[in-house]
Amino acid sequence: AAGWVREGLEVGRLALNVSAAQLRRDDFAGRVAELVAGAGGVRFDLEITESALVTRVQSAARKLAQLRDLGATVTLDDFGTGYSSFSHLKHLPIDAIKIAPEFLSGLDTDLPGQRLVAAIIAMARALGLRVVAEGIETREQARFLADAGCHEGQGYLFARPMPAGEFAAWLRERPH
Numbered sequence: 001a002a003g004w005v006r007e008g009l010e011v012g013r014l015a016l017n018v019s020a021a022q023l024r025r026d027d028f029a030g031r032v033a034e035l036v037a038g039a040g041g042v043r044f045d046l047e048i049t050e051s052a053l054v055t056r057v058q059s060a061a062r063k064l065a066q067l068r069d070l071g072a073t074v075t076l077d078d079f080g081t082g083y084s085s086f087s088h089l090k091h092l093p094i095d096a097i098k099i100a101p102e103f104l105s106g107l108d109t110d111l112p113g114q115r116l117v118a119a120i121i122a123m124a125r126a127l128g129l130r131v132v133a134e135g136i137e138t139r140e141q142a143r144f145l146a147d148a149g150c151h152e153g154q155g156y157l158f159a160r161p162m163p164a165g166e167f168a169a170w171l172r173e174r175p176h
Helices: 002-006 020-024 028-037 057-069 086-091 111-126 139-148 164-173
Strands: 013-018 043-049 073-079 096-099 130-134 152-154
Touching: 013 073, 020 028, 020 057, 028 043, 028 057, 043 057, 057 073, 057 086, 073 130, 086 111, 096 111, 111 130, 111 139, 139 152
Parallel strands: 013 043, 043 073, 073 096, 096 130, 130 152
Antiparallel strands: none
16 A cells, blocks of 8 residues: 555545454554554554454553554444444544444335444434445435435445455546
């Protein structure tokens, strides 16, 4: 990512998945600090699943606060599929939630599903959180999510996963 920035490519944020085992490590925040220092200005979005936060919520909250102090943003990944309580949302130092792709399946015609997704987006926005939907495959899904107030989306509609070299080429070809 730092190499892409040196090439003049607009990287934005780089999302990194964090496992429960990594989050439990005493030196995790220090290791992230080293990563941030060597990243050449790349902003990091650390994605943590709800299940990683189920045990030791207070300890996890302290570590997440340390990570945010380093300039990283923290996203609660696969929101709605784990075991955390809604009450954790107001106590955990997170910046965003990522709506799991399971909620988007059949969204084009599923009225109860649409209502649920709209409610999740409204709740997150009311808490001042950024909302990201993952698994967007159709323009109709993207349109619904945008109309419902979802901030960002990812999925095959926009791009498929690709190796780093292909990603750099893709970035170069995109209109700015």
